[in-house]
Amino acid sequence: MREKVPGPTSKAGSIPTKMGSWSTVKPVLKGRCTFCLFCWIFCPEGAISQDEANKVVLFNYEECKGCGICAHECPTKAIKMAEPEPRGGE
Numbered sequence: 001m002r003e004k005v006p007g008p009t010s011k012a013g014s015i016p017t018k019m020g021s022w023s024t025v026k027p028v029l030k031g032r033c034t035f036c037l038f039c040w041i042f043c044p045e046g047a048i049s050q051d052e053a054n055k056v057v058l059f060n061y062e063e064c065k066g067c068g069i070c071a072h073e074c075p076t077k078a079i080k081m082a083e084p085e086p087r088g089g090e
Ligand code: SF4
Pocket: 026, 027, 042, 043, 044, 045, 046, 047, 048, 059, 063, 064, 065, 066, 067, 068, 069, 070, 071
């Protein structure tokens, strides 16, 4: 089982924000991640976890508000903000 280390904001006791499907954009890992953890530190929602075993960050889309701070702070520009998948029948 992969251990997920939650971000410092969530550890500091911020009020959890369940965004569900309300976010209009979401962060996606597209480029080279050096596991520097800048995004993990800067995320105001604690929505980024560390996957220590695989040296990669994970996004919790239930808590992500789509602010894009992680993408802005990433030194290798590995994070892209993507439009959500279109939903059928809407
Ligand atoms: S978009 Fe904002 S809330 Fe979502 S993971 Fe990035 S920094 Fe956190």
